[in-house]
Amino acid sequence: MAKLVGVYASSHGPMIVRNWDTLAPDERGRLDAAFSELGARIKAAKPDVLIVISPDHWVNFFIDNLPAICVGVGEEHEGPPEPWFKAFPHRKMAGHPALGHHIVKTALERDFEPSVSYRLALDHGFCIPVWKAGLEPLPPIVPVILNDLEPPFPSVKRCYAWGGVLARAIKTFPGKLRVAILATGGLSHSIGEPTMGRIDEAFDRDCIRRFEQGDAPALFDFLDERLPAAGNGASEVRNWVAAHGAARGRGFELIRYDPIPNVYVGCGFASWTLT
Amino acid sequence: MRDYWLSKLFFDLQTPAVADEYRADRAQVLARYPLKPEVRAAVEADDVSALAQRVNPYLLRFYFLMAGMPEDEFLRRIRENADGNIAREAANERS
Numbered sequence: 001m002a003k004l005v006g007v008y009a010s011s012h013g014p015m016i017v018r019n020w021d022t023l024a025p026d027e028r029g030r031l032d033a034a035f036s037e038l039g040a041r042i043k044a045a046k047p048d049v050l051i052v053i054s055p056d057h058w059v060n061f062f063i064d065n066l067p068a069i070c071v072g073v074g075e076e077h078e079g080p081p082e083p084w085f086k087a088f089p090h091r092k093m094a095g096h097p098a099l100g101h102h103i104v105k106t107a108l109e110r111d112f113e114p115s116v117s118y119r120l121a122l123d124h125g126f127c128i129p130v131w132k133a134g135l136e137p138l139p140p141i142v143p144v145i146l147n148d149l150e151p152p153f154p155s156v157k158r159c160y161a162w163g164g165v166l167a168r169a170i171k172t173f174p175g176k177l178r179v180a181i182l183a184t185g186g187l188s189h190s191i192g193e194p195t196m197g198r199i200d201e202a203f204d205r206d207c208i209r210r211f212e213q214g215d216a217p218a219l220f221d222f223l224d225e226r227l228p229a230a231g232n233g234a235s236e237v238r239n240w241v242a243a244h245g246a247a248r249g250r251g252f253e254l255i256r257y258d259p260i261p262n263v264y265v266g267c268g269f270a271s272w273t274l275t
Numbered sequence: 276m277r278d279y280w281l282s283k284l285f286f287d288l289q290t291p292a293v294a295d296e297y298r299a300d301r302a303q304v305l306a307r308y309p310l311k312p313e314v315r316a317a318v319e320a321d322d323v324s325a326l327a328q329r330v331n332p333y334l335l336r337f338y339f340l341m342a343g344m345p346e347d348e349f350l351r352r353i354r355e356n357a358d359g360n361i362a363r364e365a366a367n368e369r370s
Contacts, residue, residue, distance in 0.1 A: 057333060058286055058289065058331070058333060058334060058337075059289075062282070062283070062286050063277055063279065063282055063331075064279075081289075083291055149331070149333060150331050191332055191333050191336055192327075192331075192332030192333050192334075192335045192336030192337075192353075193332045193353070194353050194354050196332075196336070196350055196353065197350065232332055232333075
């Protein structure tokens with residue numbers, strides 16, 4: 001039987017890489033501190049496998065075929081294709097087919113029908129957090145793409161339930177494995193919209209408070225009402241909700257929150273204390 | 276609502292070789308996509324406002340970066356569009 005040993009969340013954003021050298025020293029310092037603490041917590045949990053929940057930024061999917069959820073079951077994944085992300089040290093990353101397939105099987109038993117991919121390219125959403133958190137050697141990754149990018153989106157409530165599916169799959173996996181979950185994306189940001197660059201700090205802080213309070217229905221209501229006005233990138237909070245569901249809606253702890261206009265993102269980092 | 280072929284053009288331009296070709300000869304690449312005349316005209320005119328209504332915002336932002344429009348200029352144009360819409364809505368309400 002496998003064991004869920006940690007649940008984490010981290011913002012991502014291309015500017016963290018593309019604009020790194022032009023960020024103010026204080027901004028770099030705050031991001032470094034957050035990623036460093038995130039990495040320390042993940043490494044302390046000693047995961048054998050990492051499930052990473054992230055959106056697909058128009059790398060694997062297009063509007064001719066746009067799954068709500070896709071599980072990567074391949075033995076290997078491609079590294080990030082973004083031309084500006086050559087510094088990422090892995091062109092290939094190991095997967096964990098057995099766990100990936102078991103997640104899909106568990107999902108089907110629990111009324112979810114995710115799509116399946118034997119070969120995904122993992123873009124900056126996956127790779128910035130694991131890279132900046134210093135996860136070397138990188139454990140095998142089961143990527144889970146959750147569509148936060150192009151409507152229609154899965155409901156917040158459904159994303160929470162999906163997290164429960166992941167927890168169930170880990171619990172019932174017939175093998176001894178230590179598994180951690182890392183959700184990436186969010187908090188508020190706006191890309192390619194008239195509000196681009198705006199960070200909704202009030203939303204972010206309210207959102208963090210809702211996660212801390214551990215009242216899942218209240219969190220759903222809050223996000224249903226406020227997510228649409230927090231910028232299109234805020235939709236990625238759905239990944240945090242899935243992580244919250246995997247942790248059964250309890251134990252959220254904020255590692256750090258910094259609104260950083262030069263990366264366009266309300267940067268949040270969190271972990272869940274599992275009970 | 277998305278315009279499929281406009282979205283496909285922007286999506287395909289993420290491939291560096293296609294982007295290089297586009298920057299060298301825009302017409303040659305556009306000829307491969309059955310764009311509606313008004314959409315093609317908007318592309319040729321770098322009309323951020325018109326294109327913003329037809330494509331995912333992430334692809335829109337990528338496209339203008341790829342095409343060489345400075346980010347400040349992109350932001351000015353897309354915000355100008357939003358301000359214009361607000362002004363038009365206000366005028367409609369008054370009339």
